[in-house]
Each structure stands twice: as C-alpha cells, then as structure tokens.
Amino acid sequence: MYDILIFGAGTAGLTAAIYGVRAGRSVAVLEESVYGGQIINTLEIENYPGIKKVSGVDYATGLFEQATALGAQVLFDAPVSVEKSDVFTVTTKRGKTLEAKSLILAVGAKNRPLGVEGEEKFTGRGISYCATCDGAFFRGKDVAVVGGGNTAIDDALFLTDYCNKVYLIHRRQGFRAEEAKLALLKDKQNLEFVLDSVVETVEGEETFSGVTVKNKESGAVRHIAVDGLFVAVGQVPATAITKDLVALDDYGYIVAGEDCKTSTEGIFAAGDCRTKQIRQLVTAAADGAIAALAACEYIRK
Numbered sequence: 599m600y601d602i603l604i605f606g607a608g609t610a611g612l613t614a615a616i617y618g619v620r621a622g623r624s625v626a627v628l629e630e631s632v633y634g635g636q637i638i639n640t641l642e643i644e645n646y647p648g649i650k651k652v653s654g655v656d657y658a659t660g661l662f663e664q665a666t667a668l669g670a671q672v673l674f675d676a677p678v679s680v681e682k683s684d685v686f687t688v689t690t691k692r693g694k695t696l697e698a699k700s701l702i703l704a705v706g707a708k709n710r711p712l713g714v715e716g717e718e719k720f721t722g723r724g725i726s727y728c729a730t731c732d733g734a735f736f737r738g739k740d741v742a743v744v745g746g747g748n749t750a751i752d753d754a755l756f757l758t759d760y761c762n763k764v765y766l767i768h769r770r771q772g773f774r775a776e777e778a779k780l781a782l783l784k785d786k787q788n789l790e791f792v793l794d795s796v797v798e799t800v801e802g803e804e805t806f807s808g809v810t811v812k813n814k815e816s817g818a819v820r821h822i823a824v825d826g827l828f829v830a831v832g833q834v835p836a837t838a839i840t841k842d843l844v845a846l847d848d849y850g851y852i853v854a855g856e857d858c859k860t861s862t863e864g865i866f867a868a869g870d871c872r873t874k875q876i877r878q879l880v881t882a883a884a885d886g887a888i889a890a891l892a893a894c895e896y897i898r899k
C-alpha cells in the first residue's frame with residue numbers, strides 16, 4: 599500500500615514524488631514510457647529558474663535521480679484500470695496490482711502534430727511546439743507559425759519581438775483567437791498573414807529550410823524559406839486513463855484549480871494535464887509540489 603501513487607514521471611509527477619517522500623510518505627510513480635516527459639526532446643532549456651542552460655535530457659535525468667535518491671519508486675509500467683473504494687486499486691499492463699491511499703494524475707499533454715512528412719525529423723531542430731520555450735533561439739531570423747487559435751496568435755506576437763520576419767499560416771480567413779490580440783498582431787510590421795493555406799511539406803536535407811504551403815481556395819503553391827516553424831495547432835491531453843475517474847473539460851483536460859483538487863476526493867491533478875493557462879516546466883513543478891502536499895493532507899484526514 600503506497601501513500602501516494604503518481605501517474606506520469608514528467609516534471610509534475612517527479613516533483614510530486616520529491617515532495618511526497620520528503621513529507622515522509624511512501625511514493626510510487628507509474629511511467630508508461632521514459633522518465634522526463636515532453637521536455638526530453640528539447641535541446642536547450644533557458645527559462646527554468648536557477649538553471650542558466652540545460653538540455654532536456656540532462657534536466658530530466660537530474661529530476662529522476664533526485665526523486666529516486668530521496669526514496670521515490672519509479673515503475674516503468676502503465677495503469678490499465680483504477681478502482682476506488684476506501685483506497686485506490688490500480689492494475690497495470692505488466693499485471694501488477696497496486697494499492698494507494700491517494701492518486702496524483704500527472705500524465706501531461708502532447709502537442710498535436712501537423713502530420714506532414716519530415717516533421718518528426720526536424721522536431722527540436724527547426725520545428726518547435728513552444729514559442730515561449732524556443733523563440734529566443736530564433737532572434738533576428740525568419741520564422742513561421744501555424745495555427746489560428748489563441749496559442750498561435752500569442753506565439754506570433756511573442757516572435758515578432760525577436761524575429762526578423764514572422765509568417766502566420768492559417769487554414770482559414772477567420773481566427774479563433776481574441777480580437778484584441780489579433781488587432782495587436784495586425785499592427786506588427788514584420789508579420790505576414792498567409793491565410794486559407796495549409797502546410798504541405800517541410801523542407802531541408804540536413805537542416806530545416808522552410809515550408810511549402812498550398813492555398814486552399816486558389817490551389818496556388820508557395821515556398822516560404824524560414825529558419826524555424828512553430829506548430830500551434832492544439833494539444834492533446836494524455837487523459838484517456840483518467841476519463842472515468844475525474845471530470846474533464848471539453849478539451850479533455852482534468853478539471854482542477856490551483857489547489858490541484860479534482861472532482862474525486864483523493865485524486866489530484868498536476869502539470870499540463872490539468873485545466874490551466876500556462877503550461878511550462880515551472881508551472882508543472884509548482885503543481886507537483888501543491889498536489890503532493892494536498893495528498894498528504896488528504897491522507898491525514
């Protein structure tokens with residue numbers, strides 16, 4: 599019987615583990631893939647407080663080693679079912695049955711890919727899914743953003759401050775973003791809208807060199823040479839396993855506020871999988887700490 603069982607060994611889950619074990623609790627983390635989460639594909643992180651520059655892998659390894667050295671158990675296995683009685687009973691893909699007094703869901707989210715050939719090859723090497731994270735690496739360069747929602751508009755606005763030129767590629771004329779933000783964008787001298795257009799291919803041999811877009815109305819094909827491509831076509835939360843356990847919002851994120859409490863007593867949500875505005879390492883870490891301490895309080899009751 600664990601005091602706290604955590605799903606997901608990303609930043610939120612491993613931080614929750616650190617806080618849980620330091621509070622004297624027995625903690626296990628179930629990770630279905632490799633530890634570290636989304637950040638492991640990132641070459642450089644520059645915005646985590648106290649660390650000037652670190653690769654995603656080194657950052658994740660440091661966090662994993664810290665959590666396990668303190669006594670957290672990380673099990674590379676995935677939950678397949680969860681039952682709630684007085685405690686939680688979790689069965690796993692490898693056939694284990696685990697019991698826990700509380701659960702922390704820290705399963706993260708995945709960026710929705712564009713789905714074009716070559717995208718995977720250049721991810722982290724020209725193609726990014728996070729302008730806040732990687733925008734500064736493209737200072738003075740030409741970049742493109744794909745998307746039509748608030749994230750795409752925010753990304754484009756952010757990048758116009760750093761980059762020489764920003765193309766905003768969107769498959770429609772109209773945007774799903776706030777008018778006020780759109781108005782700000784329209785005033786930017788270094789921004790060009792490429793509307794009614796979809797990315798057909800990403801280009802480059804060794805190095806990413808640009809995109810080919812097709813106008814859906816005219817059928818015209820255009821090559822746009824850019825150093826970076828920021829994909830902002832939405833995220834997909836990895837909440838399939840949690841959907842019968844806790845309330846989700848319309849987009850599949852776990853409904854939980856800053857206190858990380860979900861609709862089900864004893865289950866807490868931390869990091870990118872919960873409803874929130876800013877999805878970053880520092881907010882995931884903060885959630886991990888809050889969720890672990892909330893779980894400790896729940897167990898004490």
Ligand SMILES: Cc1cc2nc3c(=O)[nH]c(=O)nc-3n(C[C@H](O)[C@H](O)[C@H](O)COP(=O)(O)OP(=O)(O)OC[C@H]3O[C@@H](n4cnc5c(N)ncnc54)[C@H](O)[C@@H]3O)c2cc1C
Pocket residue numbers: 605606607608609610611628629630631632633634635636637639640642643644645646675676677704705706707708709726727728730731732836839868869870871877878879880882
């Ligand atoms: C390319 C890229 C670059 C980024 N760069 C930065 C940056 O420079 N700075 C910054 O602050 N943020 C950056 N971010 C955002 C940051 O990575 C996320 O905010 C952060 O990783 C969220 O942490 P998390 O623990 O909530 O989720 P995740 O990192 O997504 O971790 C979730 C973990 O849960 C596991 N999991 C999922 N489902 C299950 C399941 N059913 N059972 C068990 N395990 C499961 C996953 O395998 C994963 O390991 C970047 C994101 C991307 C994609």
